[in-house]
Amino acid sequence: MERGSPFQLECPLPLDEYPHVLLAHGGGGRLMHMLLERLFFPALGSSGDHDGALLEVGGVRLAFTTDAFVVSPWRFPGGDIGSLAVHGTVNDLAACGARPLALATAFILEEGFPVESVWEVARSAGEAATRVGVPVVTGDTKVVDRGKGDGIFVITTGVGVVPEGVDVAPARARPGDVIVINGFIADHGIAIMSVREGLAFETTLQSDSAPLHDLVAAVLEVARGQVHVMRDPTRGGVATALNEIARVAGVGIELDEASLPVRPEVQGACELLGLDPLYVANEGKMLFVIAPDVAEHVLEAMRGHPLGQDAAVIGRVVDEHPGRVVMRSRIGGRRVVDVLSGEQLPRIC
Amino acid sequence: MERGSPFQLECPLPLDEYPHVLLAHGGGGRLMHMLLERLFFPALGSSGDHDGALLEVGGVRLAFTTDAFVVSPWRFPGGDIGSLAVHGTVNDLAACGARPLALATAFILEEGFPVESVWEVARSAGEAATRVGVPVVTGDTKVVDRGKGDGIFVITTGVGVVPEGVDVAPARARPGDVIVINGFIADHGIAIMSVREGLAFETTLQSDSAPLHDLVAAVLEVARGQVHVMRDPTRGGVATALNEIARVAGVGIELDEASLPVRPEVQGACELLGLDPLYVANEGKMLFVIAPDVAEHVLEAMRGHPLGQDAAVIGRVVDEHPGRVVMRSRIGGRRVVDVLSGEQLPRIC
Numbered sequence: 001m002e003r004g005s006p007f008q009l010e011c012p013l014p015l016d017e018y019p020h021v022l023l024a025h026g027g028g029g030r031l032m033h034m035l036l037e038r039l040f041f042p043a044l045g046s047s048g049d050h051d052g053a054l055l056e057v058g059g060v061r062l063a064f065t066t067d068a069f070v071v072s073p074w075r076f077p078g079g080d081i082g083s084l085a086v087h088g089t090v091n092d093l094a095a096c097g098a099r100p101l102a103l104a105t106a107f108i109l110e111e112g113f114p115v116e117s118v119w120e121v122a123r124s125a126g127e128a129a130t131r132v133g134v135p136v137v138t139g140d141t142k143v144v145d146r147g148k149g150d151g152i153f154v155i156t157t158g159v160g161v162v163p164e165g166v167d168v169a170p171a172r173a174r175p176g177d178v179i180v181i182n183g184f185i186a187d188h189g190i191a192i193m194s195v196r197e198g199l200a201f202e203t204t205l206q207s208d209s210a211p212l213h214d215l216v217a218a219v220l221e222v223a224r225g226q227v228h229v230m231r232d233p234t235r236g237g238v239a240t241a242l243n244e245i246a247r248v249a250g251v252g253i254e255l256d257e258a259s260l261p262v263r264p265e266v267q268g269a270c271e272l273l274g275l276d277p278l279y280v281a282n283e284g285k286m287l288f289v290i291a292p293d294v295a296e297h298v299l300e301a302m303r304g305h306p307l308g309q310d311a312a313v314i315g316r317v318v319d320e321h322p323g324r325v326v327m328r329s330r331i332g333g334r335r336v337v338d339v340l341s342g343e344q345l346p347r348i349c
Numbered sequence: 350m351e352r353g354s355p356f357q358l359e360c361p362l363p364l365d366e367y368p369h370v371l372l373a374h375g376g377g378g379r380l381m382h383m384l385l386e387r388l389f390f391p392a393l394g395s396s397g398d399h400d401g402a403l404l405e406v407g408g409v410r411l412a413f414t415t416d417a418f419v420v421s422p423w424r425f426p427g428g429d430i431g432s433l434a435v436h437g438t439v440n441d442l443a444a445c446g447a448r449p450l451a452l453a454t455a456f457i458l459e460e461g462f463p464v465e466s467v468w469e470v471a472r473s474a475g476e477a478a479t480r481v482g483v484p485v486v487t488g489d490t491k492v493v494d495r496g497k498g499d500g501i502f503v504i505t506t507g508v509g510v511v512p513e514g515v516d517v518a519p520a521r522a523r524p525g526d527v528i529v530i531n532g533f534i535a536d537h538g539i540a541i542m543s544v545r546e547g548l549a550f551e552t553t554l555q556s557d558s559a560p561l562h563d564l565v566a567a568v569l570e571v572a573r574g575q576v577h578v579m580r581d582p583t584r585g586g587v588a589t590a591l592n593e594i595a596r597v598a599g600v601g602i603e604l605d606e607a608s609l610p611v612r613p614e615v616q617g618a619c620e621l622l623g624l625d626p627l628y629v630a631n632e633g634k635m636l637f638v639i640a641p642d643v644a645e646h647v648l649e650a651m652r653g654h655p656l657g658q659d660a661a662v663i664g665r666v667v668d669e670h671p672g673r674v675v676m677r678s679r680i681g682g683r684r685v686v687d688v689l690s691g692e693q694l695p696r697i698c
Binding site: 026036059137 | 360362364367371372373375384385388389393395400402404406407408409413417418419421450458459460461462464467471472478490493494497498499510
């Protein structure tokens with residue numbers, strides 16, 4: 001052991017309990033949180049928000065975010081890994097309040113994967129970026145031997161500009177705020193699972209994968225400084241995202257079950273698969289924590305946008321039970337909505 | 350077929366010749382170049398330099414670069430995938446003339462990989478970043494099923510600031526310029542190969558993996574606008590990097606075999622393995638194409654730096670044979686140093 005090393009030598013995560021990486025370590029739940037807080041953050045000397053960081057350059061605030069996409073299967077109803085990667089990164093920037101400025105894409109290809117599928121994914125990413133109006137300015141490509149990858153992984157990194165007057169952060173949630181979402185939850189995760197499990201429904205369930213920069217800009221336009229937190233509820237779903245906000249801000253969150261927008265066919269699939277839609281990943285949804293006096297304006301702005309027509313107030317921030325999310329059920333009962341240990345669905349994004 | 354779609358529908362890369370991804374598609378040679386030029390660039394609407402891009406924000410020039418690291422084995426003499434990822438990204442920024450500002454790291458872990466090894470890699474990346482003085486500000490972690498990955502992949506993205514007066518680009522190489530490198534070539538690739546092939550040498554060959562931001566700053570300090578091109582010769586080695594410069598700038602490049610710094614043990618390993626050190630990857634080397642009148646000052650500055658003690662002038666830019674690199678051998682012969690089709694060494698970075 002080097003004495004006086006500036007670097008921590010022992011892993012702060014106890015290695016005897018989970019000596020090997022589990023799928024649940026990537027699931028957005030408690031195990032992943034532990035891996036971040038007790039391994040990656042101390043190792044990397046980083047303690048920031050894992051979803052995106054702010055940099056100050058020449059008097060401009062930049063948002064910076066990276067995401068690795070390993071979704072299986074890579075093509076699914078409503079999208080594919082290429083468009084998903086672009087939308088996911090654009091949405092992470094949007095959650096920081098940033099307008100997208102440029103993207104970088106890295107591809108890890110497995111030997112033997114069809115070149116035509118590489119074209120399909122790359123074109124899908126390119127089209128998604130063009131629709132958003134953000135250029136892909138740089139990238140990288142690596143190939144791994146057969147059996148050492150899974151067809152294609154896409155890693156996107158985004159840089160965006162945060163306009164003046166915008167100041168969003170999980171810690172800014174305060175009692176009295178209301179929680180708004182722009183539409184139906186759990187569509188993405190259930191679309192993936194229905195393909196994986198070979199489930200047939202009367203209608204095809206589609207992923208909600210979509211870029212939310214424009215919807216977010218519309219909301220900021222009417223509410224600007226009154227938007228306290230934005231969060232895209234991807235891995236771990238709405239429940240995990242709200243728990244994170246409650247924990248960081250030290251506030252309670254109360255959800256109203258009756259107001260949660262869930263499609264009947266998604267609810268049905270969840271029951272079949274034993275899943276709770278609150279924990280299922282979304283890829284075209286944003287949670288907004290806003291001051292109550294702008295709620296009407298925000299809802300109006302969202303409903304005037306193609307991606308916000310089913311927007312709803314789903315809960316509020318309270319003084320009680322700080323750090324916890326509590327659901328008020330349809331019949332008036334209350335239950336704690338906790339963070340799961342692993343996740344319900346591996347490789348969903 | 351959608352008529353009038355703004356997007357190209359047919360893959361411009363002929364799919365019948367190579368219908369499936371080959372390891373050589375990631376090797377830095379001709380096949381990879383084709384994949385970039387005829388698939389990724391048209392699909393992504395990107396035509397820029399694959400190694401890094403410049404963005405203008407608030408009057409500041411930013412460099413932006415991303416790299417996926419899939420080196421096998423992940424631990425090797427002189428480094429590991431964690432420090433390699435940080436050094437590689439810092440060096441890509443340095444090659445743009447940029448000082449590193451912030452890094453993002455994404456990890457793709459395979460189920461079953463030891464958590465202790467994750468700690469070793471993450472700590473190594475964190476230490477490398479600390480030594481460079483660049484913070485890791487954001488990241489992502491994904492886990493894939495056993496057999497769908499290879500232990501650990503690390504994807505790093507960097508943002509850097511290009512100081513005023515610095516203007517480097519491959520197209521700026523001009524006849525009369527001299528080509529300088531900061532030390533011995535091929536160390537990284539041979540260190541990896543000697544582990545993979547189980548070769549035993551009298552001394553352990555070490556990777557040259559190192560961050561070059563500080564050396565580059567020292568060179569720019571003495572030569573600033575007279576540094577025309579910088580390029581880190583990683584995949585594909587010195588030969589491939591120089592071919593790229595010759596092609597883009599439309600100039601010829603003449604190399605002098607006798608002045609190429611190759612360690613005897615690396616030369617020996619290359620002969621044993623049937624490799625040409627000119628094509629073997631480096632991870633701590635930079636090629637500088639500079640005006641001849643600053644060559645002495647640049648060499649002096651480099652030799653005064655720990656990472657430039659073995660700096661040498663290895664060739665020059667000429668009017669003749671535009672687009673080609675020609676080697677003048679020790680005995681006075683001349684041979685064309687072409688781009689290889691695939692690569693000599695898969696998964697070297």
